[in-house]
Amino acid sequence: MLAVFRHSCAGLLFLVISQTAMSQSVSDCFLDRSKCAKVREKQSMFGEQAAQAAQAAQAAQAARAAQAAQAAQAAQAAQAAQAAQAVTVVATADAIPKINPRKAFVFGNDTYSDIPVLQNAVADAEAMSIKLKALGYSVTSTYNASRETMLGTLRAFSRSVQGGDEVVFFYAGHGVELNGQNYLLPTDIRGDDSRQVQDDAIQLQRVLSEMSENRAKFTLAVVDACRDNPFKSAGRAIGGRGLAPTTAATGQMVIFSAGTGQQALDRLGEKDKSANGLFTRVFLEEMSLPNVSIDRVVKKVRQKVYQMAQTVGHEQVPAIYDQVVGDFFFVRE
Secondary structure, eight states: OHHHHHHHHHHHHHHHHHHHHHHHHHHHHHHOGGGHHHHHHHHHHHHHHHHHHHHHHHHHHHHHHHHHHHHHHHHHHHHHHHHHHHHHHHHHHHHSOOOOSEEEEEEEOOOOSSSOOOSSHHHHHHHHHHHHHHTTOEEEEEESOOHHHHHHHHHHHHHHOOTTOEEEEEEESOEEEETTEEEEOOTTOOOSSHHHHHHHSEEHHHHHHHHHHTTOSEEEEEEEOOOSOHHHHTTOOOSBSSOOOOOOOTTEEEEESSOTTOOOOSOSSTTOOOSSOHHHHHHHHHTTSTTOBHHHHHHHHHHHHHHHHHTTTOOOOOEEEEOOOSOOBSOOO
């Protein structure tokens, strides 16, 4: 820009000097006609140089205007690119599905084919599924499941569990203890001998181990399977009444509906018309209370079940195995 200005000023100075010189030459032309041709030649040269200087100034001004326009366009393009990138980031974040860290897996088996059927197990599982969904859990439910269905559903659920998840496992149905291990029975279990039961039933410890391997932060296993030995009533000496004490890993809590050798009640006498067994109905009530830690919930459940069973002369004390570190809640307000 400074160069153009200097160029323009030089052109003006040249114009002034040339004009003065030309004025003198014109005067001389009147005195000597031989100089007229030279004067005209100088005038022509002066006109061409002045035109060139004006064109150069205009070209420089046009170049500056073009550069300014290009800079403005570049700035607008950069702003538009930034805005588009921001919109893309927001849209991508919204498109990522949020994974619920509170997961529940519910089994309920009533209709057994080769051992006595049950009356409340599916109703208990359905009621628990509804309650857990209302409390914000992502629930996987399976009812009257065969061995194949139980194993397939368990595998799928286990794959969904991630580190830091809070998991609730609920089972209502027949269960049996064999050689110190607890087994959950599918509806197509035959149980001709103890080896067949061990092969075809679902070992509770397997469920707990898979949750631990997947690094679930908290696992609560609620097992309502402490009923009369289903094989004994069918004339087969397999297992005994109730479930055996179990071992919970760190971050896990297990509660059985009754203690070792005890039977869990479905009803409190003939006048009890509740659709749910004693243990499950009490659990459903207590887990709905806000700001009560889960360890306090299960202890309250144990106390109330014991007291209510005593009213009909029955001994039922839910067994609790607790290795949880920290506080966890069904409802937090």
